[in-house]
Amino acid sequence: MTRILIIAAATAFLAGAAQAQPGGREAPNPDTDKDGKVTLAEFRASQSERQSRMFARMDGDRDGKITQAEMEAARKRAEASGRGPGGPGGGGMFLARMDANKDGSVTKAEMSAMSEQRFRMADTNKDGWLSKGELLMMRQRMRGGPGPE
Numbered sequence: 001m002t003r004i005l006i007i008a009a010a011t012a013f014l015a016g017a018a019q020a021q022p023g024g025r026e027a028p029n030p031d032t033d034k035d036g037k038v039t040l041a042e043f044r045a046s047q048s049e050r051q052s053r054m055f056a057r058m059d060g061d062r063d064g065k066i067t068q069a070e071m072e073a074a075r076k077r078a079e080a081s082g083r084g085p086g087g088p089g090g091g092g093m094f095l096a097r098m099d100a101n102k103d104g105s106v107t108k109a110e111m112s113a114m115s116e117q118r119f120r121m122a123d124t125n126k127d128g129w130l131s132k133g134e135l136l137m138m139r140q141r142m143r144g145g146p147g148p149e
Helices: 002-015 040-058 068-081 091-098 108-122 132-142
Strands: none
Touching: 040 068, 040 108, 091 108, 108 132
16 A cells, blocks of 8 residues: 555656646546547557656756656756645655666656556556546546545
8 A cells, every 4th residue: 555655646746737737627538549448558648748748857967867866856846836846755765666777767668667557556447448437536646635435
């Protein structure tokens, strides 16, 4: 349970208010084929552009890696610009969780791997796709809420 909470908090730290677009609009529906099921491929595609923008904002020296210092600088910039809270103080723990090869930095590939992990955690019935309910629950958890009753 603690691991799930840490991963959810870490994801919220990176994503900030990514699920809500400017003006309070909801994020686009990742169910691109409108079949009522969000597959891993659809989920990855929906995350890819946002992750690329986020990575570009955080990778201060443009070396293709995000370090703890860059993560902290990005958090401070977000707070200063009014884009919302910078997230939990556990950025170091977050970096350690995402840093699969333990080199002290996070690459785009490691960030993308987190999307798959989020998908697997959100797929509560383990059927290989996300329902509207599972998506709603994931979004609620990312926003710090308990999810729907």
